[in-house]
Amino acid sequence: xxxTASTMLPLGTQAPDFHLPEVVSGExxxxxxxxxxxxxxxxxxxxxxxxxxxxxxxxxxxxxxYDGSDLGIVAISANDAEKYPDDAPDSLKAxxxxxxxxxxxxxxATQETAKTYTAACTPDFFVFDAERKLAYRGQLDDSRPxxxxxxxxxxxxxxxxxxxxxxxxxxxxxxxxxxxIKWKPGNEPSYxx
Numbered sequence: 001x002x003x004t005a006s007t008m009l010p011l012g013t014q015a016p017d018f019h020l021p022e023v024v025s026g027e028x029x030x031x032x033x034x035x036x037x038x039x040x041x042x043x044x045x046x047x048x049x050x051x052x053x054x055x056x057x058x059x060x061x062x063x064x065x066y067d068g069s070d071l072g073i074v075a076i077s078a079n080d081a082e083k084y085p086d087d088a089p090d091s092l093k094a095x096x097x098x099x100x101x102x103x104x105x106x107x108x109a110t111q112e113t114a115k116t117y118t119a120a121c122t123p124d125f126f127v128f129d130a131e132r133k134l135a136y137r138g139q140l141d142d143s144r145p146x147x148x149x150x151x152x153x154x155x156x157x158x159x160x161x162x163x164x165x166x167x168x169x170x171x172x173x174x175x176x177x178x179x180x181i182k183w184k185p186g187n188e189p190s191y192x193x
Contacts, residue, residue, distance in 0.1 A: 002179065002180045003177060003178070003179075004120050004121040004177070004178065004179065004180035004181075005120065005121065005175040005176065005177050006120055006121060006124050006125075006137055006138060006139075006175035006176045006177075007118040007119075007120050007191050008137055008138070008173070008175055009117065009118050009126070009134060009137050010134070011133075011134050011135065011136075011137075011171060012133050012134060013133065013134040014132060014133060014134075015031060015040065015042070015126075015128045015132040015133075015134070016113070016116035016117060017030060017031045017032075018030060018031065018076075018106075018108075018113040018116070020076065020106035020107065020108055020113060021089075021106060021107060022104040022105065022106050023089045023090075023092040023093040023096060023105050023106065023107055024093050024096050024097065024104075024105065025104075027104070029074060029104045029106050031132065033072070033074075033104070034072030034074070037070055037071060037072035037130075038070035038071070038129075038130045038163070038164055039070060039071045039072070039127060039128065039129060039130065039135075039160060039163040039164055040071070040072040040073075040074070040127070040128045040132065041062075041071060041072070041073045041074070041125065041126070041127050041128075041156075041160065042074055042076065042117065042125075042126040042127075042128070043059065043073070043074070043075045043076070043123060043124070043125050043126075044075075044076050044077070044078060044114060044117070044119040044121075044122055044123065044124040044125075044181065045059065045075050045076075045077060045122050045123050046077045046078075046079045046084075046086075046087045046092075046122045046179075046182075047077070047086045047087050047091050047092055047094075047095045048079075048084060048086035048087055049122040049123075049178060049179040050145050050179070051121075051122060051123060051144070051145060051177070051178035051179055052122050052123050052178065053145075054143070054144070054145040054151065055123065055140055055143070055151050055153075056095075056099055057099070057151070058140065058151045058152075058153045059075070059099070059101075059123075060099040060100060060101060060102075061153075062153060062156070062157070063101050063102035063103045064100075064102055066102075066160070067102040069164075070164055071160055071164060072103075073102075073103035073104075074103060074104050074105075074106060075096075075101065075103060075104070075105045075106065076105075076106045076107075076108050076113060076114070076119075077092050077105070077106070077107055077108065077122075078108035078111045078113065078114035078119065078181050079122070079181060079182040080111075080182045080183065080184045080185075081107070081109070082184075083182060083184075084182050087182070088107075089107045092105055092107060093105075111181070111183060111184060111187055114181055114189075115189045118189070118191055119181060120180065120181060120191065120192065121176055121177065121178040121179060121180055121181065122178045122179050122181060123140060123176055123178055124137075124176050124178070124181075125137065125138065125139070125140060125156055125176055127156070127159050127160060127163055128163075129163050135159065135162075135163050135169050136156070136159035136160075136163070136169055136173060137173065137175075137176075138155060138156075138159075138173035138174050138175055138176055139155050139156070139173075139174045139175065139176040139177065140153050140155060140156045140176065141153055141154045141155050141156070142154075142155075142174075144177065155173075155174065159173075180192065
């Protein structure tokens, strides 16, 4: 397991568009799917990573807490599904159903969406404002699988609340840390390594 931190994409970056299949419904999800939402949370997660497993209940709770609100949420898995079958669409679908995700969970088979977001680890979080400019990128909270701190979602929830209230967010943001995205051989981005 290689510990990897967020690339910390520059704040103010415009959200890259994407068109990805949702693993449960089969629908194609894109930025336009969240038109009218005041904020958008894009999460890069997967099924097998111990860092994601550690927080998966909180991720599901986030979806329930913001269901029907002004926050759009999408989860994306970009791991190489051939080498990591636990992250293949059928396994992702089972995860989404088991955890009762209230947001779309997409599979990025080409890994191009992950690259356009400079996603580096699972989990990796990006919060965009109403103009789809990056307002927050970083950790869910201070909890890690073995540090004994409770999973609260404090950092991410604070950022979401600020964006929804049109309040400024501190630029002092801590990077998320987790397993590196499992890039297909020869498809590693320039920022990997």
